[in-house]
Amino acid sequence: MTKLIGLDVGYGFVKATDGESGYSFPSVVGEGHTKPTFSTRSNHTLDDLKIGMGQKLYFVGKAAIRHSKFVYRDLSYMRTTGEDFEILFYSALSLFCHDRINEFKVVTGLPVERIHLAKDLQTRVRGERTIKTLRGGETQDTRIYVSEVEIVPQPLGTYWSQFLNPEGEEAEVPLEGLTGIIDIGFRTTDLAAIEDGEYISEKSKSLSLGLATAYSDVGSNLATEYGLEKESYALDGAIIERKINVSGQTIDIADIVANAFEKLATNILVEINSQWRCPDFDNLILTGGGGQAVSSYLLPHLSQAKLAADPITANCRGYLAWGDRLWKLPGTGEEVQVQAESDS
Numbered sequence: 001m002t003k004l005i006g007l008d009v010g011y012g013f014v015k016a017t018d019g020e021s022g023y024s025f026p027s028v029v030g031e032g033h034t035k036p037t038f039s040t041r042s043n044h045t046l047d048d049l050k051i052g053m054g055q056k057l058y059f060v061g062k063a064a065i066r067h068s069k070f071v072y073r074d075l076s077y078m079r080t081t082g083e084d085f086e087i088l089f090y091s092a093l094s095l096f097c098h099d100r101i102n103e104f105k106v107v108t109g110l111p112v113e114r115i116h117l118a119k120d121l122q123t124r125v126r127g128e129r130t131i132k133t134l135r136g137g138e139t140q141d142t143r144i145y146v147s148e149v150e151i152v153p154q155p156l157g158t159y160w161s162q163f164l165n166p167e168g169e170e171a172e173v174p175l176e177g178l179t180g181i182i183d184i185g186f187r188t189t190d191l192a193a194i195e196d197g198e199y200i201s202e203k204s205k206s207l208s209l210g211l212a213t214a215y216s217d218v219g220s221n222l223a224t225e226y227g228l229e230k231e232s233y234a235l236d237g238a239i240i241e242r243k244i245n246v247s248g249q250t251i252d253i254a255d256i257v258a259n260a261f262e263k264l265a266t267n268i269l270v271e272i273n274s275q276w277r278c279p280d281f282d283n284l285i286l287t288g289g290g291g292q293a294v295s296s297y298l299l300p301h302l303s304q305a306k307l308a309a310d311p312i313t314a315n316c317r318g319y320l321a322w323g324d325r326l327w328k329l330p331g332t333g334e335e336v337q338v339q340a341e342s343d344s
Contacts, residue, residue, distance in 0.1 A: 002147065003096055004327065006320030007108045008157065008313075009088050011075055012186025012211060012236075012289060014061075015316040016092040022313060023095050025049060025061030027186075028233045029087050030068025032057030045135065051091050052132030052139070053083060060091045065233055073233045075187050075212060089125050093144055094133050101143045105327055107319035109154035112190045113206035118151040125149060150319075150326060155181035155192035156199060157315030157322070158287040158308050164321035177282030182272065182298075182305070183315070184290030186211045189268055191275055205275045209267055211290045215239065217260040218253070226251065264290075265297035278302065287311040 008015040015024045025046050032050055034057070049060040059068045074084040093104055106125075110117060128145040158181050163170055176196060183190040187210050193203035215232045218239060222228040226246050230238075238244040242254040272278065284305035286295055292311045299305050308314045 002103045002105055004320060004323045005093065005096060005104055005106045006157070006316040006318070006323060007089065007092055007106050008154070008316040008319065009085060009092070009108060010185050010289070011073070011188070013312075014088050014092050015313050016095065017313065017316050017320055018096055019320055021096075022316070023092065024313070025091075026065065026073070026233055026236055027088055028061055028064045028071060028073050029084055030059040030064025030071040032059045032068070045095065048135070049091055049095075050134040051087065051094055052134070053087060053090065053129075057132070057134075058087050058091075060087065071231070071233065073231070075232075085121070086124060090129065090131055090144060093146075094131065094142060097133065097142050097144065100141070101145065103145045103147055105148040105150075105323060106146055107150045107152065107157075107323040107326070109152050109157055109315060109319065111185075111188045111206040112153045112155070112192055112201075112204045115151070115153050121151055122149045148327065150323065152319070152322070153190070153192055153199065153201075153204065154185075154315055155183040155190045155204075155287065156194075157318035158183060158285060158311070159192070159194055160318030160322045161314040162285065162308065162318075164318065164325065178280060179283040179285065180276060180278075180281045182268075182284060182286050182291060184210055184268065184286070184288040184294065186215075186289065189271070189288075189290065191272065193276075193281075203276070207268070207271050207275075209264070209271060211264070211293065213267070214257075214260040214264040214293075217263065218256055221256045221260075222253070225256075261294050262297050265294040268294070269298060269301055272302075278304075287314045 003018055006017050011027055013024050014027050023046060047062050049063050051058055064071050079085045126146050126149050128143060130141055130143050132139055133142045179194045181192040189207040189209050191205045193200040212232060215235050219230055219235060238253065239257055242257050244251050244253055281304060284302050285308050286298060286305055287308040289312045295307045
């Protein structure tokens, strides 16, 4: 049976859903090994995400952060270093694999100004590939066949999540007039304009500004004040929890994080006003993990703006709804429980 997946391969976190279940894990890849790893508590699948591609073994997400000697989060423009994108893409699909052969139709997205890379990306992930999945110490070959891939400008996922139900039918009357989606991710912020339900590429823009900017600011402050030097992937937990452990003591870093987010919001607001005449927009929807993080700073300055429902997963939920509309697959449920820590 073909499974339809909405898949958002973000620079910070990967989010995926089939309508019944959802997953989110850090977009971090590490060198794998066959040394045994043990946990004193029962492991969730996401804590032990490991796949083999070709002759190489990779740890992904938390497993990479905890157990890999060489770890990276690829923030490059093209994301073609090694097979980083493919590793994250197939790792996400592996979570929905329950048979030896698994067929998928996938809707995913690219930043607004990188949509010209769509054909190349389709070539990289479409078709059949055999990967090794490791679960509970056992390894098995799993065949993944991606029969269809639809790639869209990322913020459209949020638009569809607001107005299409899980079966791809209109759940609400689409917003009339000019609507802007402000999608703040880890590496980029995408501004997408939709007029009377139609995407307007000429009024849409990608900005090289996102949560990574705030992470860098937080990291610099931690290095200066506490002598801690951490890569961005090692800051996820500290920024989400607003605290960090130093020599066995828990340090509150809420002020450091808040200051970084406020500066990021100011930069984004300046860019929004430089790219758009905001009074021309009837509606503005703020989305993405970054949108949630800086919403308290941005929304007071944009009177017609609101935060999307569940902004962290809005894109992948919208991709799923669009896929149902495209391929007329049966509905897969109304609610999605995302199994992961919330990303900021």
